[in-house]
Amino acid sequence: MWKEIAQKLGMEIPEQQMERISPVLDRLWSDVRRVLDKDLSELDPAVNFHPDLRGEP
Amino acid sequence: MTIAELAPRIQAGKLSPVELAAETLSQIKRLNPALNAYITVLEEPAMEAARRAEREIRTGHYRGPLHGIPYAAKDLFYTRGVRTTAGSKIFRDFVPGHDAAAIERLREAGAVLLGKAGLHELAYGITNDNPHFGPVRNPWDTSRIPGGSSGGSTAAQAAGMCVFSLGSDTGGSVRIPASYCGVVGLKPTFGRISRYGVFPLGHTLDHVGHFGNSVADVATILGALAGPDPRDDSSAAEPLPPLELPAAPKLKGFRIGVPRNFFFEGLQPEVESAVRAAIKTLQGLGAEAEEIVIPDIEDFIVISRLVLLAEASALHRHRLRTRRADIGADVAALLDQGQFVLATDYLNAQRRRRQFVASLNRLFDKVQVIVAPTTPITAPKIGQTTVELAGRTEDTRLASTRLVRALNLAGVPALSVPCGFDSQGLPIGLQIFGRAFDERSVLVAGHAFEQATEWHRRRPPPAAAAL
Numbered sequence: 001m002w003k004e005i006a007q008k009l010g011m012e013i014p015e016q017q018m019e020r021i022s023p024v025l026d027r028l029w030s031d032v033r034r035v036l037d038k039d040l041s042e043l044d045p046a047v048n049f050h051p052d053l054r055g056e057p
Numbered sequence: 058m059t060i061a062e063l064a065p066r067i068q069a070g071k072l073s074p075v076e077l078a079a080e081t082l083s084q085i086k087r088l089n090p091a092l093n094a095y096i097t098v099l100e101e102p103a104m105e106a107a108r109r110a111e112r113e114i115r116t117g118h119y120r121g122p123l124h125g126i127p128y129a130a131k132d133l134f135y136t137r138g139v140r141t142t143a144g145s146k147i148f149r150d151f152v153p154g155h156d157a158a159a160i161e162r163l164r165e166a167g168a169v170l171l172g173k174a175g176l177h178e179l180a181y182g183i184t185n186d187n188p189h190f191g192p193v194r195n196p197w198d199t200s201r202i203p204g205g206s207s208g209g210s211t212a213a214q215a216a217g218m219c220v221f222s223l224g225s226d227t228g229g230s231v232r233i234p235a236s237y238c239g240v241v242g243l244k245p246t247f248g249r250i251s252r253y254g255v256f257p258l259g260h261t262l263d264h265v266g267h268f269g270n271s272v273a274d275v276a277t278i279l280g281a282l283a284g285p286d287p288r289d290d291s292s293a294a295e296p297l298p299p300l301e302l303p304a305a306p307k308l309k310g311f312r313i314g315v316p317r318n319f320f321f322e323g324l325q326p327e328v329e330s331a332v333r334a335a336i337k338t339l340q341g342l343g344a345e346a347e348e349i350v351i352p353d354i355e356d357f358i359v360i361s362r363l364v365l366l367a368e369a370s371a372l373h374r375h376r377l378r379t380r381r382a383d384i385g386a387d388v389a390a391l392l393d394q395g396q397f398v399l400a401t402d403y404l405n406a407q408r409r410r411r412q413f414v415a416s417l418n419r420l421f422d423k424v425q426v427i428v429a430p431t432t433p434i435t436a437p438k439i440g441q442t443t444v445e446l447a448g449r450t451e452d453t454r455l456a457s458t459r460l461v462r463a464l465n466l467a468g469v470p471a472l473s474v475p476c477g478f479d480s481q482g483l484p485i486g487l488q489i490f491g492r493a494f495d496e497r498s499v500l501v502a503g504h505a506f507e508q509a510t511e512w513h514r515r516r517p518p519p520a521a522a523a524l
Contacts, residue, residue, distance in 0.1 A: 002397065012378060013393050021394050028394070032363055035356040036405045043408040049261045051247045051414060051468025051493035052295075 002026075060220060060274045064122040067114065074114070074125025077220075078107035078169050081127045085171065085218045092194045094203075094212035096132045096142055098172040103127065106169040113167065122277050124167030129219040131207050132173035133180055134160050135254035143256040144176040144206075146189040146383040147376060157254025158286050159223055159265055166281040171219055175209030180225060180258045181369055181388045182206055183233050183457045184439070188385040192439050195238060196517040197483055201436040204234030204457065207268075211238035214268045215517055221278055222268045227258045228365055229461030231266035235473035236431035236486025241503070241513060242268045243275040246494045247468030248293030250279075251286030259368035261291075261407070262361070262465040271513055272474060272503040276300040279496060298497035306505035309343035313502065314424035319354045320460055323446045324433045331477030331485040332430045335506060339428070342505050349420055349427065354463060357413045360406045361466040367403040370395025414467050414493075421492035426502045431473040431486030432457055460488065470496045474503045475512040484512075 002022045006013045013021075066072035082100055089095050110125035130136065133143045135153035142148045160170070175193045177185050185193040185208030193208045195201040196216040203212040207224030211234035214222050224231045226244040235242025243266055250265040257263055267282065269275040277300070285294040315336055321329060340346050370377070370392050377384065377392045384392070420427065433456055434444055443450050464471045469490050476487035487506065491499040507513050 005397065009396075011393070011396050012381075013396075014381075017390065017393055021390055024390075025394060025397055028359075028362070028366075031359045032402055035353075035359050036402055036409070040405050040408050043411060049247070049291075049407070049410065049468065050293075 058220065059270045060122055060126055060277050061271065063126060063220065064124075067125045068119050070115065074107040074110040074169065075104065077125065078103050078127050078171070081171060081217070081219060084216070088216050088218055091199060092196055092212050092216055093191050094174055094193055094209045094216065094218055095129065095172040096144070096175050096190050096209065097140060099139065099170060103169050103171045110167050110169060120165070120167040121281070123163065123281055125169060126220050127169045127171045128163065129171055129174045129210055129213045129222040130160060131176050131210050131222070131224045133176060133225060133256035134223055136160055136170070136173065139173065141173065141256070142190070143180065144178045144187050144190060147380050149189065153254070155254060158251035158288065159282055160254070162282050174207070174213055174222060177206035177208065178385045178388045179373065180206040180227065180230060180256065181391055183229065183454050185209065186439055194439070195436050197239065198436065198481070200438055201483070202237065202439055204237030204432075204436060206230040208234045208238070210268055211235055211240050211242070214238065214240045214270070217516065220270070221274060224266050224268060225255055226264045226266045226465065227262045228361065228465055229458045231264070231268070232431050232461045232471060232473040232486065232488060233457050235268060236484065237436035239475045239484025239515065240268050240270065241272055241275050241475070242266060242473045243279060243496075244464070244471045245279060245283065245496055246293070246470045248291045249470070249494070249496070250282045251284070251289040251292050253286055253288040257372060259365045260372070261368065262365055264465065272472070272500055272507050273302050275472070276302055276500045276504070293494070295494045298495065300497065300500065302500060302504040306501065306508055307343050308339060308502065308505050311344045311502065312424040313339055313344045313346050314349040314420060314427040315346050316351050316427060316429055317348045318350050320429035323449065323451070324430060325435060325446065325479065327477075327479040328430050328433060328435065328485050332428070332487055335476040335487045336428060338509050339502065339506055342509055344502070347424055349424065351420065352416045353412070356409070357463040357466055358459065360409055361462045363398060363402060363406050364410070364466065366391065366395035367398040370398070410466050413463070417467050417469060418492065425495075425498040426489050426491045428502070429488050430460055431488040432461070433459060435479045435481070435483035435485060464490055469493050470499050472499045472503045474506060475515070476506070476510070477512060478515070
């Protein structure tokens, strides 16, 4: 899948590199889906980051 | 030697900044061929700065505790007229036309810049096994990495090739090498020190940090470096808390949180026992330890990784396309991975980031600081790609960053203090982190621990450093 995406989007990633990173991307994708596929609509978009959450209740 | 020991002697005219600089440069000449901690040594400019400091002090113009103190800067801080490589072949001959804000501030404080310290290529990694400038070696065992990406700074620091040093921390790059090299490292709050003139990596994660031979020293250095800067859009105007640390610290009434989840899982056993012993030491000083749970911490490790992959790849996208052959294999692999991050995932990761900050803030209503190991292991061998921990094989980079990277997401101040050694004589780091802009609590706890122990005074045997 990653190889096809890379080709379609013209990422110009060498074949050997794709073989190296594909398993890493598989694991990352699975982790990311687990932590981000949630209803986040109640959370404000973070345009700027401030570590003290200034201005928030 | 610490700044606290050197500065009064310099101020009183009992120690010459010129002699101190010359002695430290001799140490560099002796040890740098073996350790490769410096990419560029500024011998003559350093001696000139030391002579200037000596003249000023002799004529009654003492600037403060950093006046005449020699230091190293990670080679991603811009230095006017001096090449600044970022550890990259692409920037091998880059000579900035201006100084980084941190360099400006240290010049104003009268500190003496000795040279530019080695780093992981583009600050994107933890080994400092740099394909363009050679590996930086750990002074405690030269077959091992110093950690990174600020490993040149900590190797120089541990081997006495500077009195203090500058680094940067995007996913642990101050705290990991501090832990592996047995020095004190502070990543202050996001926005506390200007990033102007520092090669970026992850715009919402990058912090300037620094190293010293004691917690009191890193407090002194923070005092010189901190402050708002309109040239850095992350720069914060929050006033610096008082940084004077008590001579005989007591922690009566001081509340420390000890994570029950995540931070003590999958550790090298000697790391766990050293950190547990450190907690007992803090309790012996009067601190009240409370077990806490940091909610969803595993999620925030993933989120911090995702944010960094996206930000670094966005930053270096053009270079990756046009100069791929000039980028090392491990860094190119990370930059390639980041191209696959969806914009929606990046933005939702930033949304969830606020949950993490809010949950930490709730914990900091109950405890002043949280203590944990800095790294789950001691320094791995150069070239070692995996480690065995609790019967599991783990990628060395992911293991080294596991306990530190989420704190870049939160932006909170975090300190690594030496707290012991393993059976192979390698240092172990204790991590202490606190609420945003409350560097004082972090420093007070670290300083109290140091006053009760001797770990921070140990230095690598000269034979090991010079091998």
